[in-house]
Amino acid sequence: MVRQLIGLAFLSLGVGTAAEPVVSPLPDSQEAFFSDDGYRIDRYRSPTPAKAVGAETVSTEGMQALLEKEPALVVIDVINLEYRADRFLQTEPHRSLPSAVWLPNTGRGRLEDAWHDYLVQNALALARHNRNHPVAVLCKSDCWLSWNAVKRLSEAGFRNLYWYKDGVDGWANAGLPMQPIRPVKPRFHSEQSSDS
Structure with missing residues (x-):
């Protein structure tokens, strides 16, 4: 869920192209900070x-x-x-x-x-x-x-x-x-x- 939301934010900022409506995953360094259900788990x-x-x-x-x-x-x-x-x-x-x-x-x-x-x-x-x-x-x-x-x-x-x-x-x-x-x-x- 968090990965999808951040991916959508990247798309709205122009990261990605219109031909690629794929949700961008979180970079590995950010992914470790959140649980699968969207809670912050580190730092x-x-x-x-x-x-x-x-x-x-x-x-x-x-x-x-x-x-x-x-x-x-x-x-x-x-x-x-x-x-x-x-x-x-x-x-x-x-x-x-x-x-x-x-x-x-x-x-x-x-x-x-x-x-x-x-x-x-x-x-x-x-x-x-x-x-x-x-x-x-x-x-x-x-x-x-x-x-x-x-x-x-x-x-x-x-x-x-x-x-x-x-x-x-x-x-x-x-x-x-x-x-x-x-x-x-x-x-x-x-x-x-x-x-x-």
Whole structure:
């Protein structure tokens, strides 16, 4: 799917000829970055596209306006954190937007079922089991983790999604208030642990 979309983009830019309506495959170097179902699986901290699947992209100013307009907005931070022996191994505070809920390890491209369920079940609970409830997802700027998490929530049926592409560093660079947050504890055991 991703290969086809990128191939179509190459065709629209004039790469290829009208007599060849063949979709160009991704170069081998790019192909390794995406799974067959379109998730980014490598080099999560690299330039991201302008849009995420199923979501409206918001800038820092847009996120501020959204928080004012939608006071019940669910804000999910997906920055990774190592999880071992049924606990997160947090050695320093993580600061995020004041209303954010931290659901680490849910933006990876290849995700175990337990972490997928952790994301979707927590998002549903935060949205009061209403898939139309507004939900914004973030990590850091130029970070594919939030892009993947938005795609995952969209595929789970959430229909009012926002992608805050600038992330916590964009918020901090704008001098906006932040607060330390703690990750939501998973309900599964360490045999389904996560590497950072």
